[in-house]
Amino acid sequence: MTTDASPSPAHGSAKHLYQRHQAVLPDWLAVYYADPIELTHGEGRHVWDAEGNKYLDFFGGILTTMTAHALPEVTKAVSEQAGRIIHSSTLYLNRPMVDLAERIAKLSGIPDARVFFTTSGTEANDTALLLATAYRRSNQILAMRNSYHGRSFTSVGITGNKGWSPTSLSPLQTLYVHGGVRTRGPYADLDDAGFIAACVADLEDLLGHVRPPAALIAEPIQGVGGFTAPPDGLYAAFREVLQERGILWIADEVQTGWGRTGDNFWGWQAHGQNGPPDILTFAKGIGNGMSIGGVVARAEVMNCLDSNSISTFGGTQITMAAGLANLTYLLEHDLQGNARRVGGLLIERLRAIAAQLPGVREVRGRGLMIGIELVKPGTDQADPDGAAAVLEAAREGGLLIGKGGGHNTSVLRIAPPLSLTVAEAEEGAAILERALRSTQF
Template sequence: MTDDLLARHKAVLPDWMPIYYGDDAIEIVAGSGRRVVGSDGRTYLDFFGGVLTNMIGYDVAEINEAVQRQLATGVVHTSTLYLIRQQVELAEKIARLSGIPDARVFLTNSGTEANETALLMATNARRSNQILAIKNSYHGRTFATMAITGHRSWSSSSLSPLSVSWLASADRLRGRMVGLSDGDLAEAAVDDLREVLATVTAGDVAALIAEPIQGVGGFVAAPDGVLGAYQKVLNESGILLIADEVQTGWGRTGSHFWGYQAHGVTPDLVTFAKGIGNGFALGGVVGRASVMNAVPAISFSTFGGNPLSAAAGNAVLDYVLSHDLQANAAEVGTIVLDGLRALDVPIVGEVRGRGLMIGIEFVRPGTSEPDPAATVRVFDECRAGGLLVGKGGLYGNVIRIGPALTLTADEAREGLAILVDAISRVDADSPASLRYAGDRPFGG
């Protein structure tokens, strides 16, 4: 740090706001492409992208120019009481890409607000405050979204405007689904849903909300088709399905444009945010008109879909499509995934993910017991090697990788080499690894 910015941060901001690297925190002062520069003068390859938000990277000419054109008009804000051309154009594109017939779009400032809005619509459409959510999930930090977040570290109150019933997560290292094959897990998930509906709900559930891949939860994903199997059960009672695509949307998974498309399902509502703004505050909901129009009173978002953010969103989405970043995510993501899966070290319990959404879970050798201490050491070693990554997971033992979708193959290999070196160093220094001799049942 070049001054006492960290001390100033601690003096005026709440102590429950996490900051990476503790007393050696980084201030990012410049960025270009997939690289950022810290106030320490070091350049880092960024494999976390502002928590999967800087989806196109830094200092992108097409986005800068779109924002500058809007700024040049002198109109940054009008409110939605007036027509906003950029908002309408962006909504048209999202509705077309959503896969939802007769779709409507409501733009917000964030993923949290998007999920709040989806809950408002679903509970009004169904005249019920009962929601199904999935353990290990994360949907936001506000009052209602916190209630549907199945992740203890992020649940700061037991109070809730909703009645929430919980389904098992797809974690196969521990819990109800441990060790199950894809088919057996899908069957167990449906049985779990039917049991929850029959035992702990009042029968008029509004919706199930699910992340196709759990983000904060450590990039845990159910096998393809599980959401489709869920929906068949939900349809028996008219229960809605909300896909939280805040982290999985816009082609990040490589195999599909939306995460839900891997499951042979069309949700009633889809929420989105993060990457669509590439750093500008932008999120929203797209869904069936009958559900979107179910709000019985006036409602709008003062800043959601404002001319500046919507201009950025249009430029981002145009860039994603014209450069086929979904295909790039699949290609370069395979480089990273294959390289990590080739590692044979006992501290790695599982490498999982799809496209450029990759998690590495660390365990105590020979067990499935989480090892958050090893995770922190790998995290720090990555920074020392010039690579920024994220952390997550229910137990804080998952390294999260979510680079810009513009990542090149050379950059993928560069980041992979730093990751492999960091993991190997920590594994070699682990007393448990030195003692462990066995078949490595949880390796790579």
Template sequence: MTSTTERPEVEPARGGTHASGEPADDLLARHRAVAPSWTSLYYEEPLELVSGSGNRVTDSRGRTYLDFFGGILTNMVGYDLPALREAVTKQISRGVVHTSTLYLLRSQVELAEKIARLSKIPDAKVFLTSSGTEANEAALLLAMTYRRSNQVLALRNSYHGRSFATVGITGNRSWSASSFSPLQTTYLQGGYRFRSSFRGMDDDAYVDACVADLRELLAVATAGDVACLIAEPVQGVGGFAVPPDRLLGAYKEVLDETGTLFISDEVQTGWGRTGETFFGIEASGVVPDMLTFAKGLAGGYAIGGVVARGDVMDCLDANGISTFGGNPVATVAANAVLDHVLDHDLQHNAARLGALLKDGLGAAAQRLDLVAEVRGKGLMIGLELVGADGYAPHPAAAAAVLEQARAGGLLIGKGGLHGNVIRIAPPLTLTEDEAREGLGVLLTALEAVDAAQG
């Protein structure tokens, strides 16, 4: 007797037409029925994006938007880039979309060679994964094994992933679902000075206070032999908070006294997005022991990884593979994207247009009570929105600005501990005309919400 499994029924369409020409349905209700309650959606009427070209996307109702958030910084080269499409199409046409790391893979080796060279880490080796979370997990495993310690230093207001260990090193209560962790984590002062206990200090005084605090924490809050410090050069989910350039270098000087490893989490800051350097950590004058990456490298295809000193990478004494990490499609995509970023000097583009946006927003902030701070580097800009007292976080205003910007044809993001920070991170392929267009829409949105706040 043959058993069969019936295909589950899907609720039929309820009238209307999708932008593709297919009948519309109540996708939001279906989403809510099957998705976890903690996977939030933007907007009062959430969007379904169905197509894209250049730096614009189109929703299921046929409305087109200029994208200033890029799938959380992942669509780094915009949409439908010819070089990326051709590389992926060619690989798929060969019929091999997966092999695992048990087989030689030319595109993976070529990509690792490029990343090792660009990282400036001596004797570098690269392990590829499927996400930034997995990359940080791998880096933590290497650090703990190399140093024989489960003690980790991380920064307040940080975010490093959604897995068990990475939640345990995330210094942002909004993303820490549990206090359970396989790690013993001690949190240092980081880049978010606006609500820091060291607020109001100039850069030099702030760095000196943070270093003194680090030394005290090492003496009273750890048992010695700390495995590593993991830090984002610019805190992404934390609201694009930027430390003084000297801070992470000063931290590393202290760590070098005991051989504690330094991990730079470049999931959001990598590939020239900060404008001034190719990896964010370079602004600190630091060459890390390990560097993790993901997000925009493959232009939307799933990839992540860690590049580390050879002796650190080779410290594991057990077997290890990556089933999907560095698969043929993702690596040909990443090679195409990385080559495009380098060949078209998109790092310089990020610096130039980021300055245009930041200057325009900074000037507006002088007359808008709603905006307490404009910060960031390159195409990575955050706006701290506050209440009438100039300090209390105002998440409702951030949500309102998102809605106003969407109405004007612009997609942006938000974040920060209190959800009150506007995050602006367009594709690195942004043009000057698009930068000015988006700036105009954003200023109109900010002015409308500021006026409503009274």
């Protein structure tokens, strides 16, 4: 890491702050690093901690700082909106909310789309499940193994990753489907066509034993699950089976949306041969750090609720102003194209590094959404301790990354802001290589 001349805040050390954190916040509130750091400011693709250390940010606040830290266009939009009105709730007409909804509806690919704004991806997925179960009059949900959809009671109940599902209690009956993880599980040895055929056959067999579910919810690329993905076309094949039975498809685009995957603006478009999803959920990157989530659905699905509802904070003016400015910047600067180009170079660089390291099982991903799965050398056994060690070593080298995975958190997650430069990609790869080599690899 490098040390900047910026002074530290006069509020005590990070160690003291962590002691205060532990005294008043839940034990289950995860914090990175043996000695947690306090990030105080950022610019572009870099952030600084309270001690003045500078880091290249390859995780963006969990895929949330989508364009850049302290992006002037977003900062200006937030400041100007704050000088007019910050909030009014959905009980009043809201021009920034309508403006952003119009743009998202058009970009979604869903015909006759309606948009409802929330404050998080969790709440967006909750809303999507409410819509699907009300529309279909069924409390059965299909979800993918190794999936993650949020931390609310409902979304935890459909999450297929036990590390992020603290209770089996749920208002929904969840049925888990094969296919989200290409390189593990009973169909891993098949080629792509065989893998898809086997997963479809499994889905059809499952549906033959249960009453028709309301919907399938799926992340096109599983985020917390370790950036795993099925072959392109799997969800299109699923969609055909679902459409025959009237079952809805919910695409959870909380992590994959807005061009992060490079090849497509939405993750579902890699599986769009049978049309767009019935419901799409989004959050994270659209606000560039401001709290925005939302749901897009065709009108008949969105309008199926027969009681009143509002959102106190969903769609509030200041977050909508940030979202509009951020989306405009992303489109005008073709950050999707940048994710494709720079992400492609970064993936190839990381694969070249991994080829020399027996502890790296796989480098996978698309665009600027990259996972490095670690195993104990000479085995196929997940290595969460190794992943934790690399995370620490990367921080020491001046690079912030994430981790995840359904097999004991043994996947390093890389998801920088989409404005990442080639030079920064090379710098991050070099730091990561040193971190990998400095551990047991």
